[in-house]
Amino acid sequence: MASLREVAERAGVSTAAASRALRDRPGVSRETRSRVRQAARELGYQPDLRARSLRTSRTHNIGLVVPDVMNPFFSEVARAVGDVAGQREYSLLLGNSDGLRNKEEEFVNLLLQKKVDGLIVFAATSASQHLERARARGLPIVLIDRKVPGLDIIRADNEKGGTLATSHLLDLGHTRIGLITGRLDLATRRDRYNGYRYALIRAGITPDPTLVREGSVRSDHGYGAALDLLNLPAPPTAIFATTDTIAMGVLLALEERSVPVPEEMAVVGYDNTYLTVICRPRLTSVAQPKQQMGRWAATFLIDWIEQGRADGDEPVEVVLDPQLVVRESTMPGVRALQGRDLPLSGVGRSGS
Known part of the structure; x- marks a missing residue:
């Protein structure tokens, strides 16, 4: 098996530069990084992770806990986390x-037994003492x-997202807007609900609790x-579904009742997953920056593992902006406009 030294010699760089290039660390030009990786491929180089673990007292394993691996929102974020983890070995x-x-x-405890170097978690509840203990x-x-x-967090502004969705429907002339949501005891869903209420009140409309349905985030609930x-x-x-999975069930119900979308019922989803473009009509949805959330979380965690942090540092909260992507489920004929999705990042911002 080729050594790092041989890779460095093939690429014409120092072993330190070759190591930085293969670990995707700063201080190496794009040209050098490409040359080192090409040399590693040609020589069949594989890093000795066991030796590195002995040197650093790290396992080079990180854990990721998601609520539902089948939900495309979580799977798309997980893919971004995995991409960064792989690049950083x-x-x-x-x-x-x-x-x-x-x-x-239970799963967090199992990961701790396996001595992971760090965790990325979509917490099931805000009362997560096991995470605080870890x-x-x-x-x-x-x-x-x-x-x-x-605890440190990277998230999107869900209240702003709820306001974006509802304001878009209000701008189209809808005043009776239904909301179908998951459990409101979870902060993300409660924030989207609050954004919905905020947009209605701002438009002079009193929120009607009879138009709100709370339950799971599965399509059967929708x-x-x-x-x-x-x-x-x-x-x-009009109906605002607080996840795309809920919206899929909404569209099925409307199809069965022969309710034309959007002519008699407009529908907005949330998360902007691949589901939005495989249904008919294609679904207007609030896009969360899934790739950015996953990549930033993984980069932040691995930098923390490798570089450490000062004791007493305040928890970090990174809040990213959502974006409304308009498709045919709210605006007939929108597909004909340039033949692609239309991101409307400035529509109906809550200002929060």
Whole structure:
């Protein structure tokens, strides 16, 4: 097996530069990085992770815990985390919590037994004492999307996203707007609900609790809740589904009831996953910066593992802007405009 020294000689650089290039670290030009990687491929170079672990007392394993690996939002973020982990020569251990605190705690404990160097978690609840205990023991932990007091987090502004979705529907003339959401005891969903209420109140409309349906984030909840809203004496003319998976069920219910979208019912989803472009009509959705969230979380965690942090540092909270992507489920004929999605980042901002 080729050594790092041989790779460096083939590429015409120092071993230190070759090491930085292969680990995707700063201080190496793009041309040098490319030349080193080409030399490594030609020589079949593989880093000796076991020796490196002995030298650094690190396993070069990080854990990622998501609520639902089948949900495209979480899987797309996980892909971005995995991309960065691979580039930095870390293995990624993935766990599925089903959104349950006890299952999340069991998996976190298992990862701790395997001596992971750090964790990235979509917390099942804000009352996650097991995460606080792990952090108190010195384990680097970065949260995505869901806050736990005292822990670092990278998230999108969900209240602003809820306002974007609702303001778009209001701008189209809708005044009776239904909301179908997951459990409101989770901060992300509550923030989207608050954004919905904020947009209505700002437009002079009193929020109607009879137009709100709370449950799971699965498509079957969207389906049942949409049918329930359609059966109201005065049904809504638009529905804001707080995830794309919920919106898929909404569209199915509308199709079965022969309700034309968007002519008689406009629909907005949330997350802007691949589901939005494989359904018909294609779904208007609030886009979270999924790639950015995953890549930043992984980079921040691995930098923390390798470079450390000062004791007593305040928790870091990075808040990213969502963006509304308009498609045919709210605006008929929009597909004909340049034949692509239309991101409307300035529509209906809450100002928060």
